[in-house]
Amino acid sequence: MAAVVALGLGVPALVSGGTPASGSAPAAAAVPATDSPEAGFARDMAIHHQQAIDMSFIVRDRTQDQAVRGLAFDIINTQANQRGMLMGFLDQWGLTQNTGAKPMAWMGHSYEAHDGSLMPGMATNTELEKLRSLSGREAEVYYLQLMIKHHRAGGEMAQAYVDAAKNDAEKRLAQGMVDAQHAEIALMTDMLTERGAQPAS
Numbered sequence: 001m002a003a004v005v006a007l008g009l010g011v012p013a014l015v016s017g018g019t020p021a022s023g024s025a026p027a028a029a030a031v032p033a034t035d036s037p038e039a040g041f042a043r044d045m046a047i048h049h050q051q052a053i054d055m056s057f058i059v060r061d062r063t064q065d066q067a068v069r070g071l072a073f074d075i076i077n078t079q080a081n082q083r084g085m086l087m088g089f090l091d092q093w094g095l096t097q098n099t100g101a102k103p104m105a106w107m108g109h110s111y112e113a114h115d116g117s118l119m120p121g122m123a124t125n126t127e128l129e130k131l132r133s134l135s136g137r138e139a140e141v142y143y144l145q146l147m148i149k150h151h152r153a154g155g156e157m158a159q160a161y162v163d164a165a166k167n168d169a170e171k172r173l174a175q176g177m178v179d180a181q182h183a184e185i186a187l188m189t190d191m192l193t194e195r196g197a198q199p200a201s
Contacts, residue, residue, distance in 0.1 A: 040106025121153020
């Protein structure tokens, strides 16, 4: 499935450069500032990914449809892997996982958090409760609609980082997110069509 593409980045993406030439010392990598796009993207996308993981666990238990359960499984595994890499970057740089800065401030974005939705595309607490209350086809459709919105906004955030990136490893990870989430949006749109539904506006 398309979501698995990003897994190929793996842990090696955290390691920059290669073996230094004989007799030469490895170059010291610049450590991003805590308010840099590098740190901001790592923190914000980790939060964004966590909700996608949470929603996928919810729908996994609300339907027996193998296609939706398979998609949810891929999202859980792929985004948990990516989230760990993002946290790894912050740890590598000696930066905290939390900050007082507003979400997406690093990309000049202003979003009014409400009802648990901290960033664009994130479901509200009310929407999550509704998802938990549904089952079968209704749960499948609502999950796919929520996840398409989630992926669209997540892809936009990842692209914003790709455009501003100064860290090659993190840029590769972000580009993998852009590619995989665009592919998954197309897949989920087809899945909605099969269920007689369409993405929410």
